Amino acid sequence: MASTRKDHADAPVINPDSVSVYARTLEVACRNTIRPAGEYMTLSEGAMPIVSGVINTLARLRPAPRGVEREQVRLNGFRMEIVRPAGTRSSMSDGVVMYMHGGGFFLCGLDTHRPVVAAIARRTGMPVVSVEYRQLPRTDIAGSVADCLTAYRWLLAHGVPASRIVFAGDSAGGYMTFATALRARDTGLPVPAGLVGLCPALDLDCTEKRAHPNYRRDPLIPLSALEAVVKLGAEVNGHLDPQLSPVNNPLAGLPPALLIVAEDEVLRRDSEIMAQRLAQAGVPATLEIWRGQVHAFMAIFPSMPESRAALAHVAQFVRARIESAQVAQTA
Secondary structure, eight states: OOOOEETTTTEEEEESSOOOHHHHHHHHHHIIIIIHHHHHHHOOOHHHHHHHHHHHHHHHHHHHHHSSEEEEETTTTEEEEEEEETTTOOOOGOEEEEEEEESTTOOOOOOHHHHHHHHHHHHSSOOOOEEEOTTTSSOOOHHHHHHHHHHHHHHHHHTTOOOOOOEEEETTHHHHHHHHHHHHHHHOOOOOOOEEESOOOSOOHHHHHHHHHHHHSSSSSSSSHHHHHHHHHHHHHTTTGGSGGGGGGTTTOOOEEEEETTTTOOTTHHHHHHHHHHHHOOOEEEEETTTOOOOOHHHOOOHHHHHHHHHHHHHHHHHHHHHHHHHHHOO
């Protein structure tokens, strides 16, 4: 995993010469089962709760992650879960990750993403606050962002300095990561110490993605499914406000960001655009591209070798951002 080759402009391919058998198996399973099912299924407001319920029920059948302790928190209309490394007295005021799960803006929650949240807590040694924001069809995408901002305000109100909070999320949760940071900045709140986007959706307009070769290469996500979600959750009378996409907002003032994507996924283009625009805005950003992986691989299968390595990079970034804030405060 140590070798790096720059195949894509300034973005390194982290694992150019090695793809594990686990990753190959996951890729084949996704290409032959999940993507065809997604292409066949017609998304509707009525179908979304049914599909979500099935996924969450299956997630609850998995064994609970080891090495962590959990605490439930209920806010107005949604839940959160604080996941801490077991046996530690780690305080959120010393550093915390606020994690926003993926799931296409209508799927998943605390149960599906507990393994990856626990993995981040163990690797960072910090509490991770997992936010189960409301989703379609209960609210639109803007409503989901509002819940994440409420969760951030809760952390601030509980004495956690913004300089010791890092936002992180995968897929739709990656959208929440950047959209919530932008909303915080624009409403006068302090921005967090860092942003981690794991295969994030950052442009709700699919024009760039449809023109990209990964439109057909992605083994997991059919672009038609994303377009259907955007139509239901973001469009008004057939019109999509460009400002709903984080890539189209002024980015100056955001904290440093880490973006990790799969080489052949359809959302790779979102991270490439975001990395370029962050750089233009003077915001430090690192973009990593991983070969032979599926979308959100580290959240789907956190124990896979590539996932463990990617999450180690996440932990390193989180610790560096928190430590940087601590050094700045004592200087």
